[in-house]
Amino acid sequence: MPEFTKDGSSLKQFKDNLPVTKLGLNPFVNKDTGRTYLPSLFTAEEEKQFKINRNFKQRKYLTLQDSVSHIYSYFIADDYNYVMTQLTDHDLYWLKFIARFKSIQQVQLFRQTALYPDWFDRKRLKHSLDRLFMYGLIWKWNFKRDFLNKPVTAYTLSVNGFRFMEYFFNQERQYFQPQSYFTLPVQYHIRFWETVDIYQLCLSLPIFHGFETFLNLGKDKENKIKRNMTSPLQIALEMIPNQIKNLVFFPALQTDDLTYYQNALLRWNAFTDDGVNLTESVNGLPGTQNIIVFYAPTVAIADKLNTDLELPNWNFPIFLLVGSVIEKDGITQAFYYPDHRNKTLDLQRATLPNLVFDNQEESGKNEEN
Known part of the structure; x- marks a missing residue:
């Protein structure tokens, strides 16, 4: 029944x-900030001994x-x-x-x-x-x-x-x-718990437009990488008014070696035709641009990924979302990006108050006034 x-x-x-x-x-x-406690956030020592x-x-x-x-x-x-x-x-x-x-x-x-x-x-x-x-x-x-x-x-x-x-x-x-x-x-359990935290934080944001949890990037064009590479979380967010982005997440662990992220970047590079095609369908999500996102537990890990992977040299947009900053300052302060413009290894911080700002509700209030 x-x-x-x-x-x-x-x-x-x-x-x-x-x-x-x-x-x-x-x-x-x-x-007001999108600040929350993250059950998946482990210290480096906790993760190592997990x-x-x-x-x-x-x-x-x-x-x-x-x-x-x-x-x-x-x-x-x-x-x-x-x-x-x-x-x-x-x-x-x-x-x-x-x-x-x-x-x-x-x-x-x-x-x-x-x-x-x-x-x-x-x-x-x-x-x-x-x-x-x-x-x-x-x-x-x-x-x-x-x-x-x-x-x-x-x-x-x-x-x-x-x-x-x-x-x-x-x-x-x-x-x-x-x-x-x-x-x-x-530690793969922790990687999956990270995706749940991201989803449950973004789910009720006014800019949220849907999610999926399995994107297989397949083989690269030259078949150099045979193992499947999947993103465990994809979320559509209206990060700029009237511009929905599909964020394709690869959660970072403090015990990972660099190969995991190198493979992700190589697959993403093939998926986007060297950054030329950023509009390929991502599990039917409504975004008009696809962005690869590394979720990092700490700013130090985000900095290390940015430096070791030379992220400014890749020809597609990249975000890094930092868990410890979400807990301290909220999601409006937690997005970072490589310095593609100047090609330096100085990680840039994005301040995005609109992530928690409900444009529709605010416009309704203005109309009533």
């Missing part, structure tokens, strides 16, 4: 793209054996049909949301409920997470932070969850294979 919102509309119509919230109603972002482990325990069972014995087992693909009939619209929303962002902290899921109090609350979220875990569609993970006394929880798709999404929703988008968590560096 469909579940309905307070206004009587079915959640099904929203899929995993809900209406945009308003900045003034976002409880964890300052409406460990994360699977948690197999279910809340209502006392022993590990009981918990595991009550996780659903799949034998044939038709088992997915049965499980689909047991899931509510809320369950499917959260399953898709986790699938879309690959790895997500529980606090970030709580934030999503706070963004949409007419649709979600923490109690129902926890019920959905319990049900998705019981049906073996998601994995639960635990890790530690230096300033917390108890483990922090995160969620990803399970292998069965990945197959479930491919079985029913492969026409919507591609999904990250969770088996990769056992071959990639463990």
Whole structure:
């Protein structure tokens, strides 16, 4: 039976793209500056020593054996049909949301409920997470932070969850294979958490025009790079009035080597025909110009990327968004760019108060006056 919102509309119509919230109603972002706490922001030492482990325990069972014995087992693909009939619209929303962002902290899921109090609350979220875990569609993970006394929880798709999404929703988008968590560096969880923070900050900005979470840049023209290169987040923002930009993010880790960013730049250079074509479609987003963006935890990391990659020498626009500046000064002060004009390695800072300025609301006030 469909579940309905307070206004009587079915959640099904929203899929995993809900209406945009308003900045003034976002409880964890300052409406004047776009300043917020970022759960994904780790110190260099924290990131270097980062460990994360699977948690197999279910809340209502006392022993590990009981918990595991009550996780659903799949034998044939038709088992997915049965499980689909047991899931509510809320369950499917959260399953898709986790699938879309690959790895997500529980606090970030709580934030999503706070963004949409007419649709979600923490109690129902926890019920959905319990049900998705019981049906073996998601994995639960635990890790530690230096300033917390108890483990922090995160969620990803399970292998069965990945197959479930491919079985029913492969026409919507591609999904990250969770088996990769056992071959990639463990810090990739942090990279994905960074994308959630960026999305949840930008979602309620008045300049927000949509997002996607999987852009495969493919091979370069000479096939020199065989491994796929994907951006885990793309956001359309009206950074200048009446000019929507598609920001294609590559989140930085303090434990990354330079190869990751060199590959991203080479793929982007091929994608834009050496910077000549900046209007190629990015997952159907409405922007009229595409911009590659490196999200950096600190200004020092942004400076290092700018210098080591010689960013001013590339023939396309580049932004660097800095997490520590978002926490201190807000998103209006957190964008930087290379000095393309003078070709120096002095990183330039962009001050963008319009990121939190609602032109439509302000014009309405002026008309009333």
